[in-house]
Amino acid sequence: MTMRRIGTSLLASTVLVLSVLPAESVFAQRSRRSRSSRSRRGDPAAAGDFAAERLLKRAQTLLTLRETERGMKMLQTVVEQYPKSSVRYKAYLAMGRHYLDINKQSDAVRYFSILQELKQPNKEMSADTQELYLESQFLTGLAYYNTRQYENAFSSLRKITRDYPNTLWANQAFYYIGMCHYAKSNWNKAIEALSLVGTFIDPESPSVEYVEAGRRFYVKLFDDDFPVLKQLGHTITAEAITAKGDKETITCIPLSQKGNVYIGSLPTQVAEAVPGDHVLQVLGGDTIETRYSDGNTYEGERNVRRSATTRVVSTATLRFTLGTYESDAAAAFLGQSLFVFARDVDMDTSAQAEGLNVKIMSRYKEEQDEDGAYTTRGAVDLTRLMGVDEERYGTRDELVLSLTELGEAPIRTGRFGGSVQVERISSDESGDKADDVLSCALGDEIVATYVDSVHMHGQSAREVTQTINVVGEIDGRPRATQNVVLDELVRAKKNLVEAAAYLELTRIFRSMGLRGGAREKCEQGLELVESIIFTTYPIPETLKTQAFKLKWELQIAVEDYDDAIATCKVFDQLYPNSPLVDEALMSVGKSFFEQEKYREAISVFRQILSLNNSMAKAEAHFHIAEATEKAPKARPDAAIPIYKEIADRYPDSPHAGTALAKLVDYYTTQKDYPQANDLLEQIFQDYPDASFLDSMLIKWTVIAYSMGEYDKALETCSALIFEYPDSPFAAKAKAIKPRIEAKVNRRNSRE
Incomplete structure (x- = not known):
């Protein structure tokens, strides 16, 4: 226990x-x-x-x-x-x-x-x-x-x-793992992965001790006794009790396949407590104590209470709305009221209408002088002159707006609303900060700021801001709205576009068997990209890298593999941190592989292994093993050391599992069943999503049967039938399952 x-x-x-x-x-x-x-x-x-x-x-x-x-x-x-x-x-x-x-x-x-x-x-x-x-x-x-x-x-x-x-990333990762299995019609694995979404937490996170008011409240229980309790027909439940008087029972269900993890949940609502309605009512400043009675502990104690306490908090939000406080406002208008809405349940401390304060400010963009320095009332700001080119704002007017809690008595909503009158003022004037109206000019921006002291990320104060533009008359002042671009830069971009078009034409002619036309279009494209590569004008690096990429793609399109490889080598020397070379060499190697030129393919793939910062080394190594295996007059075990090296050197690669599967096939043919069995254990533990697991299950069934481990053979055979019903190996599994069951029954009868 x-x-x-x-x-x-x-x-x-x-x-x-x-x-x-x-x-x-x-x-x-x-x-x-x-x-x-x-x-x-x-x-x-x-x-x-x-x-x-x-x-x-x-x-x-x-x-x-x-x-x-x-x-x-x-x-x-x-x-x-x-x-x-x-x-x-x-x-x-x-x-x-x-x-x-x-x-x-x-x-x-x-x-x-x-x-x-x-x-x-x-x-x-x-x-x-x-x-x-x-x-x-x-x-x-x-x-x-x-x-x-x-x-x-x-x-x-x-x-x-x-x-x-x-x-938090584990939860999101499980979702997409499940969706990948769903797309592949692996329904059981999809259900297994999706059921784990939202079940992992960061113990270092400051939000561990909090729950958001109004969001669903989850309980997670751990105990190795749960599988036994389930077999005995016990229902796993927990109690949730709030400091404000609500009390609800949470029925939990098994989460993991082992059955030692259970999960349950209840919706929460910001309202006065109503015990027993299957909704957990919470209020500002509330706490939730979750209790569970442990029927039998490791020390042999009975009915020991286990509990955990959670604080209810509200992460504040702030919006500009229409007069209903429901729909968002698209803009602020001069001479009209601007409505502000805030939600912060932490501020709702009684049944009366509470209030909170929001700072409202109107601001304007500061102009730049001819030298590009920001100016304020004729003076040059040297610190801004030396800074990065960012937009600077000046404050025109500001005030503190009091928002009142919305709703009917008793008011326990945590929703606050209020409005401020927006008045027009000249763009060269400042507003009166002592009055209760907000003075704005056309084109100004209104900023609302609220300080949220308690929230899901802890008790450190955070500022919640919202902005909205003041619209009205068209601003007729002359502004520079067009960037000046030098001709060389424009020419380089134009040549890239045209070279990409010639690449497509080259591929079209090549697919139609018109080699002469393909060669002609390739030469035209190469002329354009080389003008970019060899230019002495300081164009952006991205344009040159794109030009190199187009060059080797053009060369590959007409099967000039030696020239393409030479281009890749030059590029790798100039840009050692770029991953683009991987793709080019991989394309060349695969072309040789498809043409059954395995020696040439291996040579190209080895060049990928020699690159400084290649992310495709695992794939290249795997293709080397495949080419070695398919090479004429190759020994049956020629590629085995390479597959072993892949599994050891790149354990996180998607090719590692396939390499191990190749090793399983080899050891099976050699009748080295213990070694094959160990590798199968490793595959199913480290690569639970591999696409070849159905073929591994049928092999595992045969291996276990050959080793006399009939229980294991029956387990793997049943797993294949249940988890992969559409697999081409499922029919074989159904055919041999009765024979395995007979072996198991015969052994059990003797015992």
Whole structure:
């Protein structure tokens, strides 16, 4: 018997945080809490990080505003100008996210893969670094899922669930693992993975002890006695009791296949307590005590109470709305009332209408002088002159707006509303900060700020802000709205577009068997890309890398493999950190492989292994093994050492499981059943999502039967029939199952 453990707010907080993560990543929340205390003025590294952070923030703002080209260029600047700053990894992640958003999945994966450098052997990552690494792993899996490369998705997502199970990313990873199995019609595995979504928590998270008011409340119980209790017909229940008087019973159900983990839940509602209605009513400042009676402990004690206490908190939200306080307002209008709505259940402390204060400010963008420096009333701000090009604001007017709790008595809603009159003022004037109206000019921005003292992320005060634009007359002042671009840059971009068109024409002519036409279009495309590669004008690095990529793709399209490989080698020397060479060499190697030119294919794949920073080494190594196996006059065991090396060197690769499967086949043919049995155990433990598991189950059945382990043979045979009913091996399993059952029954009768 083991001591029961009970978890309540742990799971509740996990689910809630998952629901709000898209708006603000976990990394962003933690990075604010762990800013370096080094002086930016005295530490060059800290100063560099600060400048890189400012550039990164500006770039992310530009991407949000859909100024894609400027934003991506600024992210590239972060990477190039601050190559030793850790901020560069945030820039890589931001670039990957952008490509993921515009459905350029392969480009996204390339940038996400750079963050693999963060995980170093025998070195523990900091909290911030771990969040960056896990997010890149998750987004890599998501990119593979979007392109239906489910095996690669499994590899990335399982790294999270295996190595970092008690994190928020593990919950999201299990969801997409389940969806991958769903897409492959592996229904049982899909159900198993999806049932684990929301069941893992970060014990280091400050939100462990909290539950969000109005969200569903979860209870998680652990005990090895549960399988026995289930067989005896016992129902596993827990009690939830609030400090404000509510009391509910939670019926739990088994979560894991082992049956030692149970989970239950109840909806919560912000209202006065109504015991026994299967809804947990909570109020501001409330606590929830979850109780469970442990019938039999490890020490032999009976009916020991296990309990956990959770604090009910409210993460405040702030909105500008219409007069109903329901629909959001699109803009603020001069001469009209602006309605402000806030939700913070923590401020609801009684049945009376409480109030809270929100700071309202109108601000304007400061102009730049001819030198590009910001000016305020004719004076040049030197600190801004030396800073990064960011938008600066001046305050026109501000006031404190009192919001009153909304609802009918007794008022226990935690919803607050109020309004302020917006009055017009000239753009060169400031408002009276002593009155109760908000003075604004056309084009101003209104900012509402509320300080939330208690929330899901802890008790450190956080500012909740909301902005809205003041609309009205058209601003007729002349503004520079067009960027000046030099001719060489325009020519380079134009040549890239035309070269890409020639590449497609080359492929079309090649597919039609018109080799002469394909060669002609290839030469025209090569002329364009070489003008970009050899230009002395300082064009962005991304344009040159695209030109190199188009060059080797053109050469591959007309089967000039030697020239393509030479181009790749030059590119790798110039850009050793770029993953683009992998793709080119892989394409060449696969072309040789398909033509059954195995010696040439092996030579190309080995060049991938020699690259400085290749993320395709596992795949290249696997193809070397395949080519070795298929080579003419090859010994049956020629590729076995290579498959062993793949499994040892790249255990997290999607090819490692397949390599082990090859080893199982070899040991089975050699009748080395114990060795094959050990490898099968490893495969099912380390690669539970592999696509070949049905074939492994039938092999395991045969191996176990040959070793006289009939119980194991029956178990694996039944698993194949149940978990893979549509497998081509299922019919064979059904045919041999009666024979195995007869062996088991005969042995049991003798015993």
